[in-house]
Amino acid sequence: MPHLQSRSLRIYANHLEYLDQTQLPQAERWVRCDSPEEWQVAVKSLAIRGAPLIGLSAAFVLAQYAARHPQSDWQLVSDHLRATRPTAVNLMYCLDAMEACFEQGVNALAERADALFAEDRTLCQQMAERGADLLQTGDRVLTHCNTGALATAGVGTAIGALAVAKQRGVELHVYVDETRPLLQGGRLTAWEMADLDIPYQLIADSMAASLMAAGKVDKVMVGADRICANGDFANKVGTYMLAVIAHYHQVPFYVVAPYTTVDPACATGAEIPIEQRDPAEIRGVAGAFGEVIWAPDNAPVWNPAFDVTPAKLVTAWVLDTGVFDAAAIERGEHFLGRS
Known part of the structure; x- marks a missing residue:
């Protein structure tokens, strides 16, 4: 039996297992991960995904590697893990915490990884409670990508707020952006909405503007992979477009994330490194259902994994530490709890 488990991660003494998110919703397939190299493959393919989950799983991979190789260069392994996904700061947060325990030995690393897992559960619940406070019966909420239990150790970030609201008896209707090009909304968020028994409709990303123009969206709630000192933030590509549309139609736009996503060292969104992904993801689609190619094999592609939304x-x-408006961000109040 695992000694720790979330919706998409199982932690055993000597290895971990992850729910392969590339196979959802057609199949729930758990995969064993025994090495940093296997973890890197899983993260790059998005079998393991979600900023908090990436950081947490990296912490356990590092702790388990250190236990198997007590005389090896742990720092080198940590550096390799750190380089796997450069945009999401949660990975850096978790590895920083692990590196601070190097001199204390293997047991300290295992204990620190467990503590990070427990912390994320708590942070998820706290931010979800704060996000739920912003929702009322009848709200029609638009979300992007996947920000639920699949992406964290707890109830999730933006979807966590929807889940808590549901538990409180708040009746919502959720519009789920499909989230091109890898369809995390269509594959994962729609699956989680059904699991949570929250009424939803799946839409193509390009439909959000007409939906808002028709007055059918009351709020937008999204997650974040990195929040800058000035409040700019990176999230799954397509988020910026949603923010512009929401601003034009005067629809409230909320970012829901833990304090571990805040990066005080990053002054503005211009400093966030944006990962470029495989051109094949734009030329076609592949998954548990097979592969379809719709573009010429040599079609030039621009495929950023994330975009940056201005504050x-x-x-x-909406953080676990509070709900901050622009004035609070300018005062730096979102730095609370972030070292």
Whole structure:
């Protein structure tokens, strides 16, 4: 039996297992991960995904590697893990915490990884409670990508807020962006909405503007992979477009994330490194259902995994530490709890 388990991660004494998110919703397939190299493959393929989950799983991979190789260069392994996904700061947060325990030995690393897992559960619940406070019966909420239990150790970030609201008896209707090009909304969020018994409709990303123009969206709630000192934030590509549309139609736009996503060292969104992914993801699609190619084999592609949304388009930042408006961000109040 695992000694720790979330919706998409199982932690055993000598290895971990992850729910392969590339196989959802057609199949729930758990895969064993025994090495940093296997973890890197899983993260790059998005079998393991979600900023908090990436950081947590990296912490356990590092702790388990150190236990098997007590005389090896742990720092080198940590550096390799750190380089796997450069945009999401949660990975850096978790590895920083692990590196701080190097001199204390193997047991300290295992204990620190466990503590990070427990912390994320708590942070998820706290931010979800704060996000749920912003929702009321009848709200029609639009979300992007996947920000639920699949992406964290707890109830999730933006979807966590929807889940808590549901538990409180708040009746919502959720519009789920499919989230091109890898369809995390269509594959994962729609699956989680059904699991949570929250009424939803799946839409193509390009439909959000007409939906807002028709007055059918009351709020937008998204997650974040990195929040800058000035409130700019990176999230799954397509988020910026949603923020612009919401701003034009005067629809409140909320970012829901833990304090571990805040990066005080990153002054503005211009400093966030944006990962470029495989051109094949744009030329076609592949998954548990097979592979379909719709573009010429040599079609040139621009495929950023994330985009940056300026702070001026955000109504409020919902963190575990509080709900912050633009004035609070300018005062640096979102740095609370972030070292």
